[in-house]
Amino acid sequence: MADKPHASGRVAAGDASQRVGVEVLEARGVNVEVLREKLIDAIGAEFTTYYYYSILRMYLAGYEDYKEICEDARLEDRSHFELVLPRVYELGGSIPRDIRAFADRASCPDAYLPDDPSPVNVLEVLLEAERCAIRTWSEICDLTAGGKDPRTYDMASRILQEEIEHEAWFIELLSKERDGVIRPSGHFRRGEPGDAPHSKNRPFYNP
């Protein structure tokens, strides 16, 4: 019989307390605990942003085009949360049992409704939330790139693509609304609201 070099390794056969999926990351120099905690912070921001965007969107009343674009960003943040949530558990972690702790450790500030909820003020909040998301997922990409953790990298890079689109959308809208300057985002309409073309995990679970 041919040699089977991967048939066994450091984790003993039948040992359910260890994960080869974690061991291989450590062997490649990933600090799994640090990564896992950063993922929890990052999806805390996705989850809270989904909540805050729900409010922000309501106050864009009458600006139906802005509402629609905010809706895509809102639903895609929910998708980002759901895409990465299983990864936290695969890496041996858990989200906090208290949602208050989850919100507090989110890697981005709360996207509060401004006191004066004018379209310009709302768009500025949306824009800065997207920028925080780009910084967050870029850091996760950096920690996992180069073959160190292909699974997390794939998730983070797909989310990052959408966050970069979101920033471009809100730059376009804010530039026009506040400054009267045209800065096209290259936006194409999603197939349906919150389509999340890169990060949607629905097909895996409801084929």
Ligand SMILES: [Fe+2]
């Ligand atoms: Fe997001």
Ligand SMILES: [Fe+2]
């Ligand atoms: Fe976003």
